Structures are given as C-alpha cells and as structure tokens.
Amino acid sequence: MTDPGERLRSSLAADQSASSGMADFDSPIAMEALRATRVLHAADQEPFPPPARIRIITIANQKGGVGKTTSTVNLGVALALYGLRTLVIDLDPQGNASTALGVDHTVGTPSIYDALVGDSTLTEVVHQTTASPHLLCVPATIDLAGAEIELVSVVAREHRLRRAIEGYIAALPPERRPHYVLIDCPPSLGLLTLNALVAGDEVLIPIQCEYYALEGLGQLLNNIDLVRQHLNPGIAVRTILLTMYDGRTKLADQVADEVRNHFGDVVLNAVIPRNVRVSEAPGYGQSVLTYDPGSRGSTSYVEAARELAHRGVNLPPIDSTSTPGAATRFAVADAAAPQNRQ
Template identity: 50%
Template sequence: MIADPQEAPSSQEAQASGSPRPLRIIALANQKGGVGKTTTAINLGTALAAIGEHVLIVDLDPQGNASTGLGIDRRQRRLSTYDVLAGEASLAEAVQATAVPRLSLVPSTMDLLGLEMAMASAADRAQRLRRALDPLDRGEVPEEQRFTYVLIDCPPSLNLLTLNALAAAHAVLVPLQCEFFALEGLSQLLRTVEQVKGALNPRLAIQGVVLTMFDPRNNLSAQVVADVREFMGDKVYETMIPRNVRVSEAPSHGKPVLLYDLKCAGSQAYLRLASEVIQREGRLPAAA
C-alpha cells in the first residue's frame, strides 16, 4: 500500500515496456443525485494518480462540486468546460493543475447551465466534448498532457452535457448508492447507454458499477448489493465504498479524502478500487 499519495512513482518511471500507456476515457454517470458520483470522480482520480497514473478530471456538472472538492475555487477557474464546449478555448488551454501530483482538472462553472440553449441549433452539439478530447486520444498533445485516464464527472441528469460525455467516452462507470431504488435508476441509464452506442458512439461500453455508501450494519444495503450483483453480474466491482464520515468531510476542506485522511476506510477503499479498475482492464500497474 502506498504510504502517501504524493510519494507514488510516475507512470513513466514504472512502465516496464517503455511504450506509452493508452488513454482510457471514463464517464461517471448516474441520473440520480446524491449517489457518490462526484465523490467517486475526485477520489478514484486521486487514487489512480497515487498509484502512478496520469489523470485528468473533466467537470461537466454546472454545480462544479468536483472542482471545489479539488480545492479550485470559483475565482481560480479562468477557463472552464463551458469555454471548451462553446468553442472558445481548447481543452489543453483549460487544463489546471491540482494539489495532487499527476492529477489535473478542467473545472466547471455555472455558465454550463446555459450551454444547451446556446448550442440548440448546432449540428455537432452532442459531439463537442469528443472533438475536444480527440487530440488527447490520438496523443497529439504536449508530454505533460499525455494522460492515461480521463474521468468525466457528469451532471445528475440525462441532458446534453451527459450526452456529450457518453459520446466522448470509451466506457461508463456507474456509482450506485446502496438504496431501495438503485436498480430502477440503473435500468434507465443502461437504456440510454445503448441508445448512445447505437447512434453516436459504437465503442461505448459499461466499465462497471461501483457500490457506494455501503453500511454493513444495514440489512437493506446487503440486499441491494445482492440484487445489483444478480442483475449486473461481474460488471459490479468487488470493492465497495463504505459510508464514511471522513469521505463526507473532505470536500468542505477542498481535498480528496486520500489527502484529508489517508488511513480512513474510505481512502483505503478508493485505493483498492483504483487497483481493481486497472486490473480489470488488463493493464500492468503504473507503479510497482
């Protein structure tokens, strides 16, 4: 286990083959709010960076909670995802460093709320993010922006912003709270993924489902876990994110939980999840 996220070796140092690691673009999506989607984007991104990956988080939620949770306040957001999607800036220009080594961010602002209306007549309105990410996907970027993972934090709705994320992504990761209506929301999202796959993005796949806010003392949590595993099979990650007070506290300090309290149960769960994500993709770990 890594002693400190800021001390992990880089992907380049640990890549045994010497060849570049391929980019993986993952949209974190769930139309239900409060399921741990943004929390997972922040902390999975941090955990991947901690074990040596080079990560970019794209904040597509107008609330900007991923940006705030990474310590980027509104005054620091010179360029945002709005500027990128509106064609006023390139993605490379909008990338900002964070306090986490190897973790960068394209922040969000409330301007995104007006994007759907602004792009209503644009023929490519669902493909703007994919076009912005294409240079990264092709490796046509400076060395410092050759990311191995892009995590897109979607808004909690199936709108144009989420459609852009699904059109751009290689795969969808679904954070799912251990609650009664979990499967109902999941079924709707899976239908949307199939529609996007057929119309806009044939490569789109389900990366997996990560169960969040799991409480082993709660019988309902255990039943939801059993139901989701029966419905989704091996698409459900073994790692579950526990309900944990330190995970809840960290955003108010503008820190991922791994920087707020590395030893807490939430931090350790996100480190395990990051390792499982890499392992399931058949990648060699970036860091030994």
C-alpha cells in the same frame, strides 16, 4: 506545504507501525485496521499498472446523491498518487469535483464551458490540482448551467466534448498524455451527459446501496444503448461501483447482492462504505485520500482504483471500423509509454 503523496506515505508508515502488534488480536476492528494498512501499504510499494490504451471513462447516473462526484475525485486522486497520469473533467455546473480538487471555479475562470460553447481548447482550460502532480482538472463554472440551451443550435452538438478531448490528447507529447480521463456528469440525462457518453469509451455507474438507487437505472441503460446505436458504437458499461454501503442494514446487502447477480463481473469487488471522512474532505478542498489517508473511505477508494487499474491492463483495442475517432485514440494510446510514479 507538504506533498499529499508524502503525507499518504507517512500515514502508511505510522499505521503499519501502530498495527504491528495487532496480529494477535482476533477482533473485527483489529483485523479491519490491519487489512486496511496492508492494502494501502501494498499500493504504495507497487504503482498501479498503466492501461493497454487510454481509458476515457464517463461516470454517470441520473440519480443525484449516489457518489458520482465523490467517486470521480477519489478514483482520480488514487490513480494519480500511484503513478497514472489522470485528467478529471468536471461536467456538472455545480462544480463540486473542482471544489474537491482545490481548483478555482468562480465565474470567469477558464473552464469546460469555454471548450464546449466557445473556441477554447482543453489545453487552455486545464488546471493543475494540489492532490498530485499527475492529476489535472478541467473545472466547471456556473456558466455551464446555460450550456445545454446554447448547444442546441450548434452543429454536431453531441460531439463537442469528444472532439475537444481528442484534440487535447493528440496535441500532447507521448510522455504527457493521460492514462485515464474521468468525466464527472451532472445528475440528469440532458445534453451534457449525452456529450459525456459520446466522448467516453466506457461508463462507470456508481450505485448507492439503497432501494431508490435501483429506480431509474433501466432508463440510464436504455439511454446508453441508444447512444451506442446512433452516436458512439464503442460505448459500454464496463464498471459498476457500489457506494454508501452500510453494513449494519440488511437492505444494503440485499441491494448489493441484487446488483451483483444482475450485472456479474462488471461490478467491482471493492465497496465504498458510508464514512464521515469522505463527506468532510471536500470542505477542505481535498479528496479523502489526502484528507484522512487511513480512513475506511480512503482504503476503499484505493482498493477500487487498484481493481479498476488492473482491469485496464488487458483491454482490447477499440474497433476503429465502427467507432469514429477510435483509430486516433488507439494510436495515441500506443505512444503513451508506461511511467512509474515520480
């Protein structure tokens, strides 16, 4: 089976060859194709820089259908293909992230449920993906649907995922520790999402470029503030990603402008457009980057991942005096030496 990274590089070479004669065409389509080729080619030539410390990013939004899972999968694949060790944790009982990464999540498969409710470690439930050797996934099975009820009586129930991640990282040798841990949350503000917010050091919020996407955002931000006050003082919204952008509508521009005006530099410059390839890819157990590397959806997620990676280069250390477990995480991150793509 062809390696996804090789497929991507082959596609880049083909796209570059095909677009070499487009420089003389002053049309939006030609210029867009040329820009997409250059973006992908630059990423292929220059691996993304490793972060200053391990980044544990919770991808959350209680509204469904805004691109949480899609963004988790494609950002994870982009980071991994361009040299950064990445772990995706599927915390949604639907298991869509597991499907998109080609990881089995049928009943009985070792999954995140066993680490949250049972006695398993993340090491025992982590699976290798087909997208990249640098990308691992902890799948979710339907058993996770009952985890919220089962966790109610568990001591320190909000910290189960945090402790599992810290134990996993501490047990790994420096050269195998992940640069990024991406946590895909369910479309709710229940105990699973709370575990993800307590486990993470930062939050990435995907926002659909439609009016309804802004409703309920205040509730999510209030919940994050409550978590910061009582459970995880280090959590912060560091990234907002605009998704499902339709340039044919004024509404998409209005929503994008409103989000940028309100949140400022937290919003990534990269915007994810509506693209049928993004929707088709999970049906083949793939991300859009491996399914159709030259598509607009693939280009946009590579841009977003690159921007995310560059923002992580100069991150300040976590304040270990105010955040439980932060000292352990920072020491682990210091030991993780930058590694180029193999």
